Amino acid sequence: MTLSRRDFLKLASLITASAALSSCAPLYRKMTGDLPTVPWTALSASDFLALNRITFGARVEERARFAEIGLQAYIEEQLNYESINDLTCDLQLSTFKTLNMQANELEGISNQLFDGYDREKVPNELRQATLLRQLYSKRQLYEVMVEFWSDHFNIFMDKEKEFFLKTVDDREVIRKHALGNFRDLVWASAHSPAMMIYLDNQANEKSHPNENYARELMELHTLGVDGGYSQKDVMELARCLTGWNVKEHFWLGDFVFKEDLHDTGEKNVLGLSIQPSGIKEAEQVIEMLVKHPSTAKFICTKLARRFIADNPPQALIEKAAQTFLSTNGDIKSVLRVILFEGLNPKGFQKPLGFAEPKYKRPVNFLLSALRMLNVETDGIALHDYLVRMGQLYFNWPTPDGYPDYSEAWQGNLMPRWQFAFALIRNELNDTKHNLQNLLDVSSTGILQDDVDSLTSLLLGNPLERFARNEIIDSVRAAGATEEETRQIIAASIIASPAFQWR
């Protein structure tokens, strides 16, 4: 493994954070108890698929809950995320003080002019927190949506001040509105200092506008590239957005509208004539964009692509888009349509449901293995694997976010294999799986049964007997002991083609 100096510094400071974290482990363990280990429920293929779309990979107790209440009630329970107790996760995060800091305080840590300067502290804590939330939070659908919007309103953390301002964006834009209203989400993002700097709107001034944010606001955040705007609209919206800026003195890093940089002429965006009215001009355009039918279609297509299929059915998109328009962008209502219609095998016109297998993105691959095997980790050792697989958090340079279609991620198996074997052999620092505990409650201890149990846990169903015996024989033939065989097979299932899909 080769590490650049920067990687090394990052890892070094992560290790410091880890020491702090492990010292408080007994606290959250005492308060929340051990991770549950229950026998797992057999699920139908469509239920297993649905549950793995709503979560980052189903834990055993989530399987049990799903089997108990069914798809529709499970979706409702997850949508109503505020009422899910999430103490275990919250306690894990309690050491990350930067998560709740204002831009001004974050700058204090991150500006090399100040004492105690630490360039990596803020981004590391955000990346750590993101992983631990995806792993431990019981509000799984909410976290899945946080990931979705983090891609949709992508901000690359390695550009300028984003390395600490993204923490504010993550809290005040993405997490605040992830299951709220789309209009509020766009509104918050347009007032997000991290977004203003990332897409150069702080450089957008009268007489010489900068088109970057104006274009992406229409192309990527609302209408979509074929949503019916022109180059002229981009230029006019850029003029409306002149003066949308970030404070550089006092309350550093907060949003500010700079009147003196604003172009006071008349504008016309998408046929709407806009009279000079300062900050209200772009606000007027945002209100128009979020209600536009192209936006409804674009957002619903992306949501359906995330949850249902790479090429989601038009009928589903249209139904969701109608809901989007009739509820003025209520995200929960839209998700209800997409999830229930798209994941329900009996739902929506087509008897077998619409969902098609999707190749797991690296984060999903990693998290599903960790969650299904009840892995306990501080998360630090895992970031390097995300780097090698190509999906380190907040590290996609361009504003379109990590790709969300299967083919984009196929063709880089090696780091997935490396991870699978390292995980099962407990070779990752401060990371330990609970395979034995899991097998103790769900299997007999006979190798064949253990393999059946494992495949049922990880793939939804036991292997056919022939395939099971074939893999056992092949590992034994290579000279493995019984215990080694169990481990190698567990790792191979995680490394297998089937586990790469969800």
Next chain:
Amino acid sequence: MFTQTWLPRLSFAPVNTAPRGDTLVVVFLRGAADVLNMVVPHGEDAYYQLRPSLGIARPDDSKKKKEERTVDLDGFFGFHPNMSPLLEAWQSEQLAIIHACGAPDESRSHFKAMELMERGVASAINTPASGWIGRHLATLNTGNSSPLRAVGMGTRPQRSLSGSVPVSALRSIADFHLGGDQRILQQMRASLETVYANDALGQETLSIMDTLQKLDVQNYQSPTLAPGASAGVTNYPDSEFGLALKQTAMLIKAEVGLEVSAIDLGGWDTHFAQGSSAGIMPNLMKDLAEGLAAFHADMADHQNQLTTVTMSEFGRRASENGSLGTDHGHGSMMMVLGSNVDGGKVHGQWPGLAEGQLIGPGDLAVTTDYRDVLSEILTRRLNNSATNEIFPDYQPKMPNVVL
């Protein structure tokens, strides 16, 4: 069971059979490179009017320091000073430039433009979803079944590579192995062979692992990159781009069957403070030019079977914006490197930068379609005449850039 049946990969029989031609290295400059500051039209007054702050001074502008001036190429165009590591290839006529080159798409959207260009199509509708390189591999049977026939350097194979022939991404040769002692390795291997028995990509990965085991990246030393070598280039830049080129060189020299290497160099979306003679974009040019020059020197003995091409999704606005950067434009530029190119020459018709010559909001026009350049390379250097399948609904005109 381990292999899901939903792995449909298009398969169609190659339309032609031919011995393999050159190895093709495709460098994609992501983010729309500002080519007017790379190959500078210093003979145009309009250039300096449009770029009062960002413009690169004329070669004979005595008011500027020499290292801030354009390096003249042909009396009209010149290199940005940070492109000068490529001068030697230019002077030895192994580097051709095609200016005002690009695609017809005028969306000025990075993502749409890149997608169309990598798919090699003019419209997203009713055209193949595979990539142009993918279709090249699929339509030409070279008798080469190497798992390393085509490689995408990085963590994900580029869209251009997608198609019926499985292609792997390769981030680091040094890192491409499983850990553990010999005994455990054998067990893992046996198990992976079983679960990937019917999966082409998995089989490919296993066989790449075997091949790469024999290569030693750490101690790779090129004889032609010795200190004091003619161009003064002594090694690859210490960057991801440098590593990608170096690994490509290693694979070619190891004769593992590499036909195409796709490499990305990102960061060219310079709306803000891009820098004229120094700064963000000049640093990218340095990485690009030093990398290509090192690769060119390293591959001196293989140049006869090697073609390297650079491209970008579109160019940038001819005039600088108010934040010392440039907004999205249209016409771009391609470079072709190798001993079989008509080099030392700027090809293509120059449309000019004066008023009335620019298109749209003030952008360089496109006078050579990028598909013309690629079609010529495919037919003349890679022995693939199926350009009508690789670039559907397009009739290429040969620009005579390669011989």
